[in-house]
Every structure is written in C-alpha cells, then in structure tokens.
Amino acid sequence: MTANQLSTIRDLLRYAVTRFNSAKLFFGHGSNNAFDEAAYLILHSLSLPLDRLDPFMDARLLPEEVERVLTVIERRTKDRVPASYLTNEAWLGGYRFYVDERVIVPRSFIAELIPEQFSPWIDDPDAVENILELCTGSGCLPIMLADAFPNAHVDAVDISSEALAVARRNVDEYQMQDRISLIESDLYAKVPEKKYDIIVTNPPYVNADSMSKLPNEYHAEPEIALAGGQDGMDLVRQIVFGAAQRLTSKGILIVEIGNERQHAETAFPELEMTWLSTSAGDDMVFLVTAQQLKKVKQ
C-alpha cells in the first residue's frame, strides 16, 4: 500500500509498522515494539485518546490528518527521532513529563524503586527531610521523590541550564515549586551545605566504546546526558567520593549505572554495594550507606 492510498487509522497503522520494522528502529525510549509505538504516535497526532484504538480504526480521515500522521512517521523512520520528542511527552511510573531535545527521554530504573520508598533502608519515610537528586534532566525523579516522601524537600541539580528549563516546566506543572529547588551546578559545587538523608542519581554513565555503538535514537539526546568518559565512571566517581560528606550518618546513596556494573565494581573495589532489583535485573542500580562510604579511600 502506498502513502497516497492511506485513509484510515488501520491503513496508517499497517503502513507505520511496516516502515518501522523495515527501518529496524530502536524502541527503548518508551514503547517496546513497532505496533505500540505506531499506535501511540498516530493517536497522539490526531489528538485521540491514547487508550482507545478500536472505535477509531476504520474512521475515514481527512487528507490533512493523514498528512500530519505521515510527517510524524517519516521523522520517526528517516530521522530516527525518538517518539517522545515528536509528541513532547514521556511517561514514567504513571507520571507524564514534558520533554524535548534538551533532556534525555525519562526511563530511569530508579523510578521503579521510588514508590517503595527505598524500603528497608529507610525506616520511616515520613521522617526524611532532605533529598539531593544529582543530574536531574527533565526533573522526573525529584517529582516522584517529592510525592513518595511527603515531608522532604528535594534539591535537584543539573549542569545544563537548558535541562533545568525543562525541569522547571515539569515542576511547575506538578505545582511542586515549594518542594523542589532546581540548582544549576556541576555536581556538588553549588549544592547547599546541608546533610541529606538520601542522594539519588542517574548520571551519564555510558563508556566511550559503547557510546560509538548506541542506536541512532540516542544521538538525538544530549551527549552530556549520556557520555561518562572512558570507563563510564567519570561522574559516578565524583558522586561517590563526594557523597560521604553530604549524607547524614544514616543516609543512603542510590546510583543508576545501566549496564556498567563491571566498571563500577572495578572503579570502587573497597565499596560494599547492594545491587537493587529492577525489571531490568539486579545490576543496574546500586545502593551504599553513609557508613560504608566513610571506609572508602579516594
């Protein structure tokens, strides 16, 4: 079926799935497969409810509606733009966030751990007063953290003023201006001199070799959000070594490091890390206590 024979959502879906599959797109930024992503992009482009495909399948579309959808399919297929940049939204843990090319598409595995309030390492979530979130990007994690720890203030840090503009928009959207401070800083440099109960971070951690092999969709994202130096641990090292001074005596540090577990274990041979279980396995996110951090030589 050629593009000018398309007149219904069913036609467009078939067309998009075929294009997506033959272009071997990467589906790691929100959806897992060509059909889900095609349905999402088509429904979103037509401003139709995202959870109700069936009633609209065979409705005849106006030529300009078909054109609008085809433009989006084209940008996704030819330019390999991640779906979230085409729709300016991303969903994580049931939250909707505004996104654009100034931030990576939210997909942190730490998001899965937040609703459980880092149990059993945090005895009393209501007693948590201060949380520091480093490398905030869109602000997705501080918003979820502020919800999960109702009495906590969250300081959220990013070095990129552009990323912070996106985070500002999301913090305003969730009306969390009083609960979250956005700080432009190179990691701890401009962080207030106070002690934190929890430090959370999903920093750039992709090693130099893996950077060159990333699917095209990743190259639409800011490089500063992904590249972690030769072994991926450039920022993780600074975060780990700086954390002991910033945590309360019972504090915890939680770090996402993607597929770099081996590099992390090599970088911190003396550190007793607890690997937390997520849907991606148990080697993506580690936790260390303030007490364990004090034992580490820098």
Ligand SMILES: C[S@@+](CC[C@H](N)C(=O)[O-])C[C@H]1O[C@@H](n2cnc3c(N)ncnc32)[C@H](O)[C@@H]1O
């Ligand atoms: C992997 S993204 C994480 C974004 C967000 N927390 C999430 O999970 O979707 C890493 C972020 O770290 C920021 N970043 C990079 N270097 C930094 C530094 N030295 N200090 C603070 N933030 C930095 C980038 O601008 C980017 O927004």
